[in-house]
Amino acid sequence: MAATTVASTTQSEMTERKASIWDGGNEPLKASYGKLMMWFFLLSDAFTFSALLITYGLIRFSHTAYSEAVHGPFKFAQEYWPIPERVFDAIPFFHDIHAPLVFVGIMTFVLIASSVTMVLAVEAGHRNDRHDVEKWMLWTILGGATFLGCQAWEWTHFITGTEAGTTIRTLENGNWVTKTLFGANLVANQYGPPAFADLFFFITGFHGTHVLSGVVLNILIFYNTAVGVYERRGHYEMVEKVGLYWHFVDLVWVFVFTFFYLV
């Protein structure tokens, strides 16, 4: 590229120089500015979420692990890290039924499904099919809102706690006192060490905030599609860019699901 612009270069010099894609005047990454910046933002966001999940690993490994041989049958206690499936075993409208991980499974399904409707909206955008983009964006918004609703329920249940609570002995002002804890907050936790509840609030809360901003972005994209902004522009690349963000949120949940709920 650059060689052709230098008029004084002799023929032999020109053949010796290899043209590089980094000489300028083209797009080496073949992606628009907006898409590149979204990718690099997502990379930085991946580091943030990694840090949170690795912190979970660090704090979990610095606590005693539950072992049936040492601690007897599992019950909530401050001495060891709880088994997640024993903590998250409730579903709405079915009181006192032990249904481990069922509700979080439903949430996972909702988020994966909304990721599919998002990619269908992107595909419709490639075909400049305004009607289909609108349809799939609406389904994606509905999926995101459903996920947030589920999370609100799960948080409420986690904060409220079980009916019986957990009785603990703790040192307060130099005296050993027995008291019953119900649910969890940032300082007290009936399910296990307080750090477990802290990490639950931070990690699922940070992810939920991402879902919330994703839903807001999706609504903006839907609005712009509906009033014909992208049709006039001639392309639906904004749907693609917000789609990248939405899939990333789904991707993070895949990791949160494994490391917080399954392992």
Place this chain on the structure above:
Amino acid sequence: MAHHPQHHASTGGIAKPQTQAIWKTFWILLGITALEFIIAFTMKSGPLRVAIFVGMTLVKAFYIVAEFMHLKGEVKFLIWSILIPLVFVIWLLIALIVEGGAIDQVR
């Protein structure tokens, strides 16, 4: 861009949807998640189960990033500039898990 928009003029109306690969990815993701549930309830927890879960999570992550986010269709240089920095995550993970075990020892 991996796909070029087809304009109305060139195709004579809106093109037919090409969604086969999308739905295939969906069923793969759903299948792996279902399998994770089966393993969670049938297998005793231990290092092997953790390894299986991590492996399945990475497979799911691959499908989401490659298919849904179309990273597979981008230029090689872009793919590597996204993936290589994530090596630091692996380093931090190993470092802090080891550190966590050491904290448990002195507690």
